[in-house]
Amino acid sequence: MPLYYSTAHQLHDMLVSKEISAEEITRAVFNRIEQVEDRIRAYITLTKDQAISSARSVDKARAAGEELPPLAGIPVAVKDNMCTQGVRTTCASKILYNYIPPYNAAVLERLNEARAVIIGKTNLDEFAMGSSCENSAFFATCNPWDTDRVPGGSSGGSAAAVAVGEAVLALGSDTGGSIRQPASFCGVVGMKPTYGAVSRYGLVAYASSLDQIGPFARDVTDCAWLLNVICGHDPKDSTSAPYDTPDYTSFLKEDIKSMKIGVPREYMGEGIDPAVKEVIRKAINVYSGLGAVVEETTLPHTEYALPAYYLIAPAEASSNLARYDGVRYGYRAENAGDLADMFMQTRSEGFGAEVKRRIMLGTYALSAGYYDAYYNQALKVRTLIKADFDRAFEKFDLLLGPTSPVTAFKRGEKMDDPLQMYMVDICTLAVNLAGIPAISIPAGMADKLPVGLQLMGRPFGEGDILRAAYAFEQNTDHHCKLPE
Amino acid sequence: MAQYEAVIGLEVHVELKTNTKIFCSSSTEFGADPNHHVCPVCLGLPGVLPVVNKKVVEYAIKAGLALNCQIASFSKFDRKNYYYPDLPKNYQISQYDLPIAEHGHLEINVDGADKRIGITRVHMEEDAGKLVHQGTISTTPFSLVDYNRTGVPLIEIVSEPDMASADEAVAYLEKLKAIIQYTGVSDCKMQEGSLRCDANISVRPVGQIELGTKAELKNMNSFKALHKAITYEIERQTELVEDGAKVIQETRTWDEAGGVTLSLRSKEEAHDYRYFPDPDLPPLVIDRKWVDDIAAGLPELPDERRKRFVNAHGLPEYDAAVLTATRELADYYEECVRLFANPKLVSNWVMGDLAKMMNASGREIGDIRISPGKLAKMLQLLDKGTISGKIAKTVFEEMFNTGKDPDKVVEEKGLVQISDTGLIDKVVEEVIAANPKSAEDYRAGKEKAIGFLVGQVMKSTKGKANPGVVNKLLKEKLDQ
Numbered sequence: 001m002p003l004y005y006s007t008a009h010q011l012h013d014m015l016v017s018k019e020i021s022a023e024e025i026t027r028a029v030f031n032r033i034e035q036v037e038d039r040i041r042a043y044i045t046l047t048k049d050q051a052i053s054s055a056r057s058v059d060k061a062r063a064a065g066e067e068l069p070p071l072a073g074i075p076v077a078v079k080d081n082m083c084t085q086g087v088r089t090t091c092a093s094k095i096l097y098n099y100i101p102p103y104n105a106a107v108l109e110r111l112n113e114a115r116a117v118i119i120g121k122t123n124l125d126e127f128a129m130g131s132s133c134e135n136s137a138f139f140a141t142c143n144p145w146d147t148d149r150v151p152g153g154s155s156g157g158s159a160a161a162v163a164v165g166e167a168v169l170a171l172g173s174d175t176g177g178s179i180r181q182p183a184s185f186c187g188v189v190g191m192k193p194t195y196g197a198v199s200r201y202g203l204v205a206y207a208s209s210l211d212q213i214g215p216f217a218r219d220v221t222d223c224a225w226l227l228n229v230i231c232g233h234d235p236k237d238s239t240s241a242p243y244d245t246p247d248y249t250s251f252l253k254e255d256i257k258s259m260k261i262g263v264p265r266e267y268m269g270e271g272i273d274p275a276v277k278e279v280i281r282k283a284i285n286v287y288s289g290l291g292a293v294v295e296e297t298t299l300p301h302t303e304y305a306l307p308a309y310y311l312i313a314p315a316e317a318s319s320n321l322a323r324y325d326g327v328r329y330g331y332r333a334e335n336a337g338d339l340a341d342m343f344m345q346t347r348s349e350g351f352g353a354e355v356k357r358r359i360m361l362g363t364y365a366l367s368a369g370y371y372d373a374y375y376n377q378a379l380k381v382r383t384l385i386k387a388d389f390d391r392a393f394e395k396f397d398l399l400l401g402p403t404s405p406v407t408a409f410k411r412g413e414k415m416d417d418p419l420q421m422y423m424v425d426i427c428t429l430a431v432n433l434a435g436i437p438a439i440s441i442p443a444g445m446a447d448k449l450p451v452g453l454q455l456m457g458r459p460f461g462e463g464d465i466l467r468a469a470y471a472f473e474q475n476t477d478h479h480c481k482l483p484e
Numbered sequence: 485m486a487q488y489e490a491v492i493g494l495e496v497h498v499e500l501k502t503n504t505k506i507f508c509s510s511s512t513e514f515g516a517d518p519n520h521h522v523c524p525v526c527l528g529l530p531g532v533l534p535v536v537n538k539k540v541v542e543y544a545i546k547a548g549l550a551l552n553c554q555i556a557s558f559s560k561f562d563r564k565n566y567y568y569p570d571l572p573k574n575y576q577i578s579q580y581d582l583p584i585a586e587h588g589h590l591e592i593n594v595d596g597a598d599k600r601i602g603i604t605r606v607h608m609e610e611d612a613g614k615l616v617h618q619g620t621i622s623t624t625p626f627s628l629v630d631y632n633r634t635g636v637p638l639i640e641i642v643s644e645p646d647m648a649s650a651d652e653a654v655a656y657l658e659k660l661k662a663i664i665q666y667t668g669v670s671d672c673k674m675q676e677g678s679l680r681c682d683a684n685i686s687v688r689p690v691g692q693i694e695l696g697t698k699a700e701l702k703n704m705n706s707f708k709a710l711h712k713a714i715t716y717e718i719e720r721q722t723e724l725v726e727d728g729a730k731v732i733q734e735t736r737t738w739d740e741a742g743g744v745t746l747s748l749r750s751k752e753e754a755h756d757y758r759y760f761p762d763p764d765l766p767p768l769v770i771d772r773k774w775v776d777d778i779a780a781g782l783p784e785l786p787d788e789r790r791k792r793f794v795n796a797h798g799l800p801e802y803d804a805a806v807l808t809a810t811r812e813l814a815d816y817y818e819e820c821v822r823l824f825a826n827p828k829l830v831s832n833w834v835m836g837d838l839a840k841m842m843n844a845s846g847r848e849i850g851d852i853r854i855s856p857g858k859l860a861k862m863l864q865l866l867d868k869g870t871i872s873g874k875i876a877k878t879v880f881e882e883m884f885n886t887g888k889d890p891d892k893v894v895e896e897k898g899l900v901q902i903s904d905t906g907l908i909d910k911v912v913e914e915v916i917a918a919n920p921k922s923a924e925d926y927r928a929g930k931e932k933a934i935g936f937l938v939g940q941v942m943k944s945t946k947g948k949a950n951p952g953v954v955n956k957l958l959k960e961k962l963d964q
Contacts, residue, residue, distance in 0.1 A: 083531045096530065103524050105531060202531040209763035237533050238765050316763055319563050322574035323528050327629070343567055366565070366758035375760060 003028035004165035005482060008074045008222045011168065015062065015073055022055035022062075022073025025168075026117050029075045032165045033119075041141050042151075042161040044080045046120040047087055051075065055117050070225050072115035077167035079158050080121035081128055082213070083202040084108055091204050092136035093126045095350030096330045105202020106234045107171060107213050114229045119167060122157030126352045127321065128173055128206040130154050131181060131424045134415055135354045142411070143185060144483040145449055149408040152182030155216070159186040162216045163483060169226050170216040175206050176309050177403075177428025179214045180440035184403035184452020187442045187481060189217045189469070192428075193227065194459050195435035196241035199234030205320040207313035208239075210432040219479050220441065220470045224248035227462065243460060251463040252470045257291035259468060260396045266302035267401030267427055267454075275446035280402050283443045283453045283472065287400070290471055297396065299388040304381045305430040306422060311365045311378035312433070317355075318362030324350065357418065386434040393458045398468055402427055403440035403452030427454060437462050441469045442478040450481075487690040488725065490718045491698075492653050492683060493604075493645035496660060497638050498670045499611065499678035500543045505635035506610045507534030507577065512637070514676055518616070518630035526635035528572030533764050536561070540608060540637040541584065541768065543669035545778050547639055548585025548606045550667045550785055551660075555775045559584045560767040561608075565758040570613035570629050578640075580759040583607035584768070590663060591787060592655040593805070601656050602644030611636040639669075645684065645695070650714035654707050657681055658809065662786045666811045674705055683714055686731070687721045696721070697731040701745060704738045713738035717745050789814055797827035806835055812849040816856055823860035826867070833859065837877065841884045853887030854880075862890035874947050875899045903950040905957060908941070911949070912957045915940045926962050934958060 003011070003025055014020045030048055037043065058073040078084065081091045083101035085108075090096045104112070111118060125135035133141040133156025141156045143149040144164035151160040155172030159182035162170045172179040174192035183190025191214045198213045205211060215226035227248045234240040263284065268277060284294050326332035326346030333345030351359070365374040392399055404427060414421040431438045436459055443453035453472070457465040473479050505512055508525035525532045545555050562580035588603035613631040617624040641660065647653045661672045661679060672679040681704055686696035701717060704710045721731050734750040761767075784792070786808045793804035793814075808814045813834070820830045838859075842852060862883065866876045871894060882893045894900060902908060915937055916923050925933035934955070941954045 083529075089530070091530070099530065101524075101529065101531070103529075201533050204530040205764075207763075236535060238535050239533075239763075315760060319565050319575050319758070319760070322565060322567065323530070323572060325567065325569075325574060327569045328527070328572065329529075339569060340567075363758065366760055368756045368758070371758075371760075 002032075002165065004032040004168075005218075006168070007218050008071060008168050008225055011074055012068070012070055012072075015068060018062075022058040022117065023052060025073060026051050026055040026075055026119070029119060029165070029167065036144075036164050036166065039142060039147050040144055040160050040164055040166065041139050042122050042157040042164070042166050043077070043120045044090055044092060044123050044136075044138060044157070045088055047118060050087075051117050051119045054115070058115050058117070061115070069114050071111070071169075071229055074116050075119045075168050076111060076116045076226075077119055077122050077158055077161045077170040078108065078111075079124055079155050079170070079172050081124060081173060081204040081206075082107060082171060083204065084118070084121065087121065089121065089204065090138075091127045092124045092138055093351065093355070094137040094331055095324045095346070097137070099330050101202075103202065106199035106236060107230045108202065110229050110232075116169075116229070122155070122161055122170060124157055125154035126355050127204070127317070128154040128175055128178055128211075129317070129354050129358055131177070131421050132409070132411070132414065133157060133160075133182070134411060135352055137352055140411060143408045145187065146408065148410055149449070150185065150411050152185035152404070152408060154178040154182075155190075156182045158216050159183050159188055159190065162186070162188045162218060168218070169222060171213055171226075171230070172216055173203055173206075173211055173213050174428075174432065175210045175212075175313060176432050177425040179216065180403045180428050180438060180452065180454060181425060183216060183440040184450065184454075185408040187450030187478075187483070189215075189220055189223045189439065189441050189479070191215055191223055191227070191439040191462075191465075192431060192437060193231060193462060194241070194437045195432075196239050197231045197243065197245075197437070197460065197462070199232075199237040199240050201234055201236040205316075207316040208320060209316060210309075210313055212432070220466060220473050221249070221252055223439070223469075224252060224466050241460070246463060248462060248466055251466040253467055254290075254471045254474050256287070256468055256471045259292045259398065259464070261287055261292050261294045261398045261400050261468070262297035262392055262396035263294060263400050264299040264302065264392070265296050266299055271423070271426065272402055272405045273407065273446065276402050276405065276407065276451050279444040279446055279451040280400075280453060284400065286472055286475055287468070290475060292468070294400070295396075297392055297399070299385075299392060299399075299430065301381065301384045301388050302430055305385055305433055306426055308378040308381040308385065308433060309425075309429040310361065310422060311374050312382065314358040314362030315365045315375050316362065318359045318366065321351075321355065321359055326350070354418070382433045385430050389430075389434045389436055389456075397457070397461075397464050399456040401454050401456075403454040404428070407446050407449035407451060431456055435459060437465055439465050439469050441472060442481070443472075443476075444478050445481070488687045488722045489690050490648055490714075491645045491686050491688065491695055492647035492649075492714060494643045494647070494653060494656060495682045495684070496641045496643075496657065497680040498547070498641065498664055498672060500540055500637040500639060501668070501670050502537060502539045502543065502637055504537055506537050506540050506608070506637035507635055510635065516632055518628070519632060521632045522634070526572070527631055528634075534577060534762075536765060536768070537637065541770075542778060543637075544584045544606060544608045544639050545770070545775055546667050546782065547641070547664055547669050548588065549775070549779050549782055550663050551585070551588040551590055551603045551606065551641065553585035553588030553603060553606055555585050555770060556582060557770050557772065558582065558767060559770060561762045561765045562759045563762045566755050568612060569627070570615050570631070570634070572613070572631060572634055576610060576612065577762055577765070578609035579607035584770075590656070590659050592652060592659050594649070594651050594655050599646075599652065601646045601652075604642040604644050606639055606641050609638050609640060610634070611638050650711045650718070653683060653714050654711050657707060657710060659786065662809055662811070666783055666785050668783070677705075680705070681710060683710065685714060685717045685721065687718060687725060696725070697733050699731065699733065699745075700735045702735060702737050702748065709738055709740060712743065713745055716743065720745065783811075786814075793827075797821065799827055799831055803828075803831045803835060807831060810849065816849055819856035820859050820863075823857060824863045824867075826863065829863060830859075833863065833880070837880050838884075841881070845884075852884065854883050858883060858890060865890055865894065869903060869950060870894065870901060871899055872901050872947065872951060874942075875901065878947075899948060901950050902945055902948045903953050905953060908945070908949050908953055908957055911941050911944050912954065912961055915944065916958075916961060923962060934962070
């Protein structure tokens with residue numbers, strides 16, 4: 001197995017036993033990037049010099065006899081909507097093409113403290129709005145399993161980078177499925193933690209009440225390792241939970257006997273590709289075989305998740321994105337007549353079509369006269385969806401279903417039909433509305449493309465999710481498959 | 485012709501006296517160089533999040549309690565969306581439907597009549613920055629933005645439309661300012677913008693219940709301006725209505741130089757602020773115990789203090805009202821009384837000579853050089869007869885200008901009162917001899933004539949003679 005395809009825990013063992021150095025690992029990953037980046041296009045910005053220098057400092061520490069924290073020297077990619085001090089943070093938007101933040105996002109501070117090696121900023125759908133990584137203002141990222149296909153979105157760059165060995169771990173953000181769906185399309189592990197478990201400080205906001213940062217990894221163990229680093233209370237984020245974070249690796253046990261798993265029938269019904277359904281059915285058999293009790297259940301308000309999401313997220317986005325006006329930073333339209341004109345031209349030229357679509361949707365939904373009919377109604381639906389989950393979790397430890405109704409689709413295939421594009425997220429949206437944690441793990445292949453299995457848990461039930469995901473992984477080999 | 489009455493409501497913004505801003509730890513200090521008190525949070529940079537300053541909530545509750553409001557047990561922050569170059573996020577974090585405090589009131593007294601003015605609500609919000617135009621706003625080739633103020637904590641206090649005249653509006657604002665200052669949550673300096681006032685004004689025929697169309701008046705930065713602007717606006721609207729014309733609902737500004745209100749923008753182009761709950765800030769669940777503790781820590785407020793000055797100090801209502809107008813003045817007066825237990829005499833000096841000199845010099849009570857201790861000492865000298873009332877005025881003036889101790893002023897200027905009858909006797913004889921006409925007049929029954937003679941004695945002793953002794957001796961001599 002080449003170094004760049006190793007997991008973080010394997011690399012850590014090799015580092016500790018002095019088989020390799022952190023610098024060697026970093027160089028191996030950058031060599032891999034040189035090899036495949038032309039085809040994949042996962043990165044907007046690479047920070048090779050910084051990466052080599054932080055790898056060297058890990059090596060120095062090791063030579064001095066310091067004990068290395070688990071992620072020391074491990075190459076990590078970061079979605080380009082998390083602020084990196086001194087390194088441009090574009091959100092894949094023309095409007096922030098030259099923006100260099102003066103501060104680090106909380107997760108970057110934590111990664112630095114853990115001595116992880118940051119190798120670059122990955123591509124995304126502009127401001128994390130999209131499901132295919134084609135809405136980037138710069139370029140589209142390709143799926144490593146089939147470069148004619150999309151890697152999923154919006155964290156497509158991070159998912160593709162991990163899948164193809166351009167990074168060992170990566171951070172993404174998940175507002176309506178933006179970690180899980182690309183993880184599913186790219187055949188890697190991707191997790192959206194409980195809302196409030198990871199600080200959003202420094203994550204450029206799309207929809208504040210839904211956004212959550214989470215890990216991409218090649219296996220569940222690595223996922224737990226990265227969670228250990230990024231989770232935890234942050235006084236700089238008022239929505240951060242004052243929660244005593246457990247050691248997530250302590251949940252990695254194979255024994256899931258008598259664990260109760262529900263399969264919501266809404267996640268296995270019409271609209272789900274039969275080939276995907278077939279993979280999920282096999283996964284259910286694996287769980288039954290391991291002694292888990294799997295039963296069908298219902299989340300009756302699931303069909304309203306999509307409309308509720310497409311009112312709440314754009315409403316918040318319309319407000320969050322108002323600050324990009326050309327006054328202080330980023331792109332500014334030239335030759336504007338007056339101030340109002342400068343605002344308008346800057347935003348007209350700086351934002352892409354999907355971002356504008358959502359800003360308009362949100363502005364409309366919040367406007368006087370429509371607030372009650374749309375935004376307020378969506379909040380009520382959100383409460384019902386949350387209640388569905390609460391009810392289900394009274395009986396079940398976990399809920400199981402596909403991550404995405406389809407496998408990775410062809411580039412350009414859904415670009416002209418936003419509604420069809422929105423449908424790709426129907427299995428993931430409700431989780432964000434409810435604020436609960438969920439993971440996507442490789443569960444098999446359909447037409448030579450990866451299929452993701454989604455496990456959803458109670459608020460702060462990451463442990464249950466990891467345990468079930470780990471048990472599945474230990475008894476299958478889907479996570480070992482690599483793109484050609 | 486119908487009689488018209490005005491209906492006035494005020495919206496007052498008060499800057500809270502916290503050390504740090506409402507959602508970050510940047511300093512709120514006034515007068516720093518532009519953009520020196522900023523951080524990623526108050527600049528609204530991409531990715532930042534607000535964290536509410538607990539002191540701001542405490543102060544807002546305190547102000548609410550002082551204004552007899554009910555404090556919400558559940559409150560939240562909302563976003564008010566509008567574009568403005570000095571508003572870094574292009575939305576303002578404010579409170580909309582669930583403000584921290586509601587349903588309060590305060591009492592005013594105009595022309596001897598008491599009136600209760602309702603307080604609709606008190607809510608918290610962040611201030612915006614400041615644009616510095618190169619020249620005038622309409623001709624400037626560019627403008628500079630100073631973000632020092634962004635995120636400075638404000639409370640907005642909205643009154644019920646309970647005022648009917650400029651006098652009442654001024655009385656309300658004065659009382660409001662006094663109450664807020666007493667609580668210590670703001671220094672309420674109008675000249676530094678820490679107290680700002682907008683007024684909603686409409687007129688209607690007396691007896692009509694429904695309100696007339698209102699205009700919102702902005703940009704009044706003193707009590708005088710508020711009074712003039714409201715008076716002007718009432719006249720303007722009354723004339724319009726009498727002429728059968730319509731008042732347009734609009735925002736107007738007070739043009740101090742022209743002494744008129746001018747249209748700023750009409751309400752037809754009013755913004756749709758698209759308020760919604762700020763998803764970055766969880767709702768505030770206010771603990772009853774906390775509110776009770778804050779209530780317990782409230783100082784004595786102006787009305788209570790005024791009543792105490794009347795009841796316990798025996799002061800006239802008028803004196804008590806003047807002395808309690810600001811906490812500093814009331815504290816000053818009370819400290820003087822503690823050291824010299826003659827409340828009315830202290831009140832006379834504070835409201836009389838002290839107020840006069842403060843006005844003339846433009847000084848506030850906080851920066852005068854006569855400490856309560858020094859004033860009390862001077863009053864003791866007066867009381868003991870060491871100095872006369874007339875000399876006291878001279879001594880006081882010197883104390884006010886130099887900050888010197890009264891003993892020292894009296895000593896340096898040789899102002900000790902002469903009560904020695906021997907010395908005065910001599911002068912009295914000289915004065916009678918030099919003014920035989922006046923002496924004759926007095927003896928002929930013109931009692932008034934003695935005043936002139938007393939004056940001559942005082943003049944000749946440079947005011948140092950004890951007037952009582954002079955009077956007595958003159959009468960004795962003339963009656964002989």
